[in-house]
Structures are given as structure tokens and as C-alpha cells.
Amino acid sequence: MGLRWLWRHRVSGLLLVLALLLLLTLLATHSLQTNRTHELRPTADRRNERKAAEKHSSPLTPNTHQPPKHKPTARAEGRRAHPPVVFLKTHRTGSSTVQNILFRFGERESATFAFPSRTYQFNYPDRFKVAFVDELPEGSSQFDLLCSHMRLDLREVRKVMPQNAVFITLLRDPVKTFESLFGYYTSIVPAFVSAYRAAANKGKSALAVFLDSPETFWDPKEPWNGLAKNPMSFDMGLNNQKWNGSWPEHLAQLEEAFHLVMIAEHFDESLVLLGALLGLEHEDLAYLRLNARAGNSVTELDKNMQAKMRSWNVLDTLLYDFFVQVFWEKANQFGLNKLKAEVTRFRASMESTRQKCVSRAEVSPGELEDLLRPWQTETTTIVGYEVRGNLSLQDQGYCIRMMLPELQYHSHLYFKQYGRDMRAAPAD
Template sequence: MGLRWLWRHRVSALLLVLALLLLLTLLATHSLQTNRTYELRPTADRRNQRRAPEKHTSTITPNTHQPPKHTTTARAERQRAHPPLVFLKTHRTGSSTVQNILFRLGEREGATFAFPSHTYQFNYPDRFRAAFVDELPEGSSQFNLLCSHMRLDLREVRKVMPQNTVFITLLRDPIKTFESVFGYYTSITPAFFSAHRAAANQGKSALSVFLDSPETFWDPKEPGNGLAKNPMSFDLGLNNQKWNGSWPEDLAQLEEAFHLVMIAEHFDESLILLGALLGLEHPDVAYLRLNARAGNCVTELDENMREKVRSWNMLDTLLYDFFEQVFWEKAAQFGLERLKTEVARLRASTMKMQQKCVSRAEVPPGELEDLLRPWQTETATIVGYEVRGNLSLQDQGFCVRMMLPELQYHSHLYFKQYGRDMRAAPAD
């Protein structure tokens, strides 16, 4: 039958086991609840693209942001030899933090970014197409980094990126992911906003009202509801509405395509494996947690709500459980004791960078200057950082980039690459 058939069969078997375990868990926890039947219909692909609040600003300190005592000629040569990279940026998983690491790495190395031809996303939530990418800038022979939001289509991505491209992404516990997606996109996602309006008369949280009867609010034909069910599966280009016969094959293709699927609950371990994959050192992957909500914007979930989230996002649960197992297989290959040692060193390096750069953390947006103010939604407060004063020009440039929000950094790099501001999304 061949090794390839056996490998795919392993995926199907593991998925079946995970599905059965999940089903038994749900049946046990819901044994006293009324059974519901959900109507699953094909979803529309389109959602209104998020508007950017600001144009490019040129107030970022020039590119003198090397980490102190960290640069040699030999090291620079190694960095330029890094393979091209695609990072599938999933929603509300910690992906803005990883993107910032890659933005800093790419800027330092003079990488050519594959940017959207309009705004900050590749026409999300449409499936990615090569035509969504801006032109190759003059003097560049290929794209080196693609890490803007998209809904994955592997075939189309491969038309843009070189053959030796490394693929990575990040997944998070589906319960935490969905709570965060709901809170962040309540005013943007039609299904969530309908629940938000209904909750105004019930004295309950919008998330609780939605979970009581999600099928009441969720219309899969409504543009914009892609993230309202199994959002990680949706980002990965999978069928996010219901299990079907193509899921094992689709998941096998993803396992084959992605060199590393990071796990948010093991973020530092993930960065160590990423560093090993790309030949990076600890200061390269030191980070600040970006695009985080203020604590009072996070909805606390009791066990009943957690089970409802898990039930509504069963495919994301299967996806996460599968790739968490794959992650630990890769960790075992790296060496668990070695991984523990490297994580401790990374945390020490990260702490050193944070102490050097951060004057205040979790700063409300109203107290931040425009350059460092994250984009805000109507229903979530996104906090940021205040940079320390009295830094050298070099250290200031490095520190600002560590805490630079996605839209500002994206806009800066685009202007630096093309010498012009990003284009607005075309009117419908």
C-alpha cells in the first residue's frame, strides 16, 4: 500500500479516536441538557475587511535596532541564508506576537515581504490567491516572508513563494480562542453582534446568550460569519461547518505542508523549536505579548459555558488536539530536557529585553502615543506598552519595534519596501 497511504491512514485513525473521545466527553457533560440539532449549511466566503485607522507614519527610529552586543559579520551571513518563510497568522491565538518577531527579523535582514496589494490582509476572508499579493519590488528576485492575515490556500501560496519555503502557524486552546474571537470581533461579526443586541435585554453576557442557542444567531450564508464557528479551521482553509469525508485528507496535507505548528499554551517551547528550525538565537525570538485585551474585557467561563464552546467548535478541538500531539512529537525529537534548558535561557533573554525596553505594561490606549497604540474594536480594549526613556538611538529603535502594533509595523515595512503608502481596499 505504500508508506504514503499508511501515513494518511494514521491521520484518519487518530482523528477518529479524537472524535470519539470528544463525543464521549460531550455526551457525559451534556447528559442532563436538552439535545439540540444544528442545521449546517455552506458558508459564504466574504466578510467586510477590517479598516485600518491610520496611514503610514515615518516616525519610527531608523533601522539601527540591532540587539546590543549581538551582531557579527558571520551571523549576518547566516541570517541572509535563512529559507523563505510563510507564517499563517491565525486570529486571536498570539499570532501578532509571532508576526512581530518575524517583522523584526525580516527588517534586520532586508527580506522582501509578500504584502497584500490592498490594506493589511489578503482579501480576508476570501481564500488566498496569488493575485492578492503586491508586485515583487524592483531589485528583488523572490519573496522571503509572508506573514499577513489570510485564509489559507496552499496551492495559491506556493505560486507566490519559492519551492524551499518553510511553513509555520500557531494554534491555541479552542475554548480560549473562541472566547477571544468573540470578545474582539463582537461588533464586526454579524452572528456575534446579533447576540450582543439580544443580551442587552437579558442581563447576561453576549457570549452566554450566543452559546445558549448559537444556531439562532449564526447564518452561514451571511458574509462575515467565517470566524463565528471553528475559527482556526476556517483560517487554515478547512471546512469549518461540519465534519466531512475530506477532513482526514485535508489534515494530512496540512501536516505534510507545515514544518511547525506552534501551540500557544507552550509558547516559549514553540519559539525554541522555531529558532531551531530557522537557525535563530534567543535574542532573535525574545518578545513582548502584543494585541492583548485588558483584563476586564475577558469573559470568565464556567464549566457549562466551556462545554458549550467546545461543542460549537468541535472541529477546532480536533484540529488542536491533533497538532498538539504532533508538536510534542517534534519536541521529543528535539529532546525534552534540552528543550527545558533552552526555554529557561529564552525566558532569561526575554526578561532582560523587557526590563531594558518597557517602562509600563498593559497601558490603556488613551495613554499611548499614536505610534504605539494598538487598533481598537468597539467591544474590546487592547492595551500596549510604554517605552523607557533615556535610551540610546540604537536601543530606542530596537525597543520600539518590539512593542510596535501590527498595523503600524506593517505600514512602516510596506513603505520601506515600496516607497509609498499602502493602497486602500477597493470599494465594493
């Protein structure tokens, strides 16, 4: 009884509306949502305490975790007062674009990156562990930025990063995310590979064949199949296979841990809030959309396919809807009119930057030099940018960095930090 009873009745109207909206696309899971969604929010007292705390303290207020035992260096003391950042890089949400912003920011500030000890990911799809992180480089007192791919484990991440680290991530509409992920990883994720083979003689797209009977292709015991069902929940360390009793508690813990969960459908608004959180200017937040597919690599989805996709990824739907609500709560705290005005100014600044930097957009990989050519999969085409000529050396460096694909920039920063190339992944 008590607070939990009061909270359930307080949100009963909201839950009814959500249930009706989800009914059209989630018939198979209707009873699950109507019975469980009331547990997704923290208690009323807990939310009120958070709001009160946000009025009187910074998101950088130290938590109870012990900081790394290193003495500060002159290099660290000479930096601008920006907080350490943990960016959970989710798959096919626009996260490569955000990572590039953080890479540029970190390089300019001589930040120390927490890099994977091998290749570009923290032993994905395993849950993050301290052992996956390369050593702290000589002369650094702490890690300042962690923004490589991982499957989240909050307790392990907090052992690596300073106690005042700001946690951010990015979510995207589950239908758009899954369509993009399927196209990008058709030849990599085992469930998608099986569907691709099955579609060979059926006259249907591999995605349509998969959505007709996803259980046929999906083996939850295969680690890389984590991306084949509720991939955003998987990246965030949640149980992505099915609802269980710990899901609401873990979701509440994520809300407590993350200072900002950006929403891809409100990307510019998200960046303005990120800038306010980290003390960044419009120039710092300038971006070009990276790791984007060519138009002919995108599968058109009819309403039936979208409904099947939401049903298969019902936990991602709940996750996304939950954090969209949290996002607009933070936007309201910032001030909606202020946010709208800031977004207008930011977009004007962005247009000027693009005009200065970009000669051609959506350039096919065959026309790009190695430095600016994104990594390609067997089943999709990733396009890039061509930089304008006749730029000053300073502008050329700025523009090229904005266009650098993830792997090239990651390798550059790793070598700059450690003076050596990244180690290869161990052979199976």
C-alpha cells in the same frame, strides 16, 4: 484492507481515550467523532517515511513546485542563509506576537515581504489567491516572508513563495480562542453582532446568549461568519461548517505542508523550536505579548459555557488536539531535556530584554502615543506598552519595534519596501 486496516487498529486504543474525554463536552457530536477520528492520521507508512526523511534531510529540501523565474541579485546573495517563511496568521491565537518577531527579523535581514496589494490582509475572508499579492519590488529576486492575515490556499501560496519556503502557524486552545475572538469581534462578525443585540434585555452576556443557541445567529452564507464557528479551521482553509469526507485528507495535507505548528499554551517551547528551524538566536525571538485585551474585557467562562463552546467548535477541537500531538512529536525529535534547557535560557534572556525595554505594561490606549497605540474595537480594550526612557538610539529602535502594533509596523515596512503608502480597500 491493507495499510488502512492496520492503521485503524493500531490507533484504536488512542481513539477510545479521545472519545471518552470528548464525551463530557461534546455529547451532540459524540457519534461523529467516534466514527471519524480514526481517519485523522496519515497511514503508518506515510508517517514513518516522514520521520525517516527528517533524519536525513532539512525541512528546506526543495519540493516539486517551480521556483519564481527571477535572477538572484547582489542584495539577495548578501543575506544570511535563512529560508523563506510563510506564516499563516490565525485570529486571536497570539499570532500578532509571532508576526512581530518575523517583521523584525525580516526588516533586519532586508527581506522582501509578500504584502497584500490592498490594506493589511489578503482579501480576507476569501481564500488566498496570487492576485491578492502586491508586485515583487524592483531589485528583489523572490519574496522571502509572507505573514499577513489570509485564509489559506496552499496551492496558491506556493505559486507566490519559493519552493524551499518553510510553513509555520500557531494554534490555541479552542475555548480560549473563541472567547477572545468573540470579545474582539463582537461588533464586526455578523453572528456576534446579532447575539449582542439579542442580549441587550436578557441580563446575560452576549457570549452566553450566543452559546445558548448559536445556530439562531449563525448564517454560513455570510463570509465574515467564518470566524463564528471553528475559526482556526476556517483560517487553515478547512471546511469549518461540518465534517465531510475530505476533512481527514485535507488535514493530512496540512501536516505534510507545515514544518511547525506552534501551540500557544507552549509558546516559549514553540519559539525555541522555531529558532532551531529558522536559525534564529534568543535575541531574534524576544517578544512582548501584543494585541492583548485589558483584564476587564475578558469574559469569565463557567464549565457549562466551556462545554458549549467546545461542542460548537468541535472541528477546532479536533484540529487542535491533532496538532498538539504532532507538536510533541517534534519536541521529542528535538530532545525534551534539550528543549527544557533552551526554554530556561530563553526566558532568562527575555526577562533581561523586558527589563531593558518596558517602562510600563498593560497601558490603556488613552495613555499611549499614536505610534504605540493598538487598534481598538468597539467592544474591547487593547492595551500596550510604554518604552523606557534614556535608551541609546539603537536600543530605543529595538525596543519600540518589539512594541509596535501590527498596523503601524505593517505600514512602516510596506512604505520602506515600495516607497508609497498602502492602497485602501475598494469601496463596496
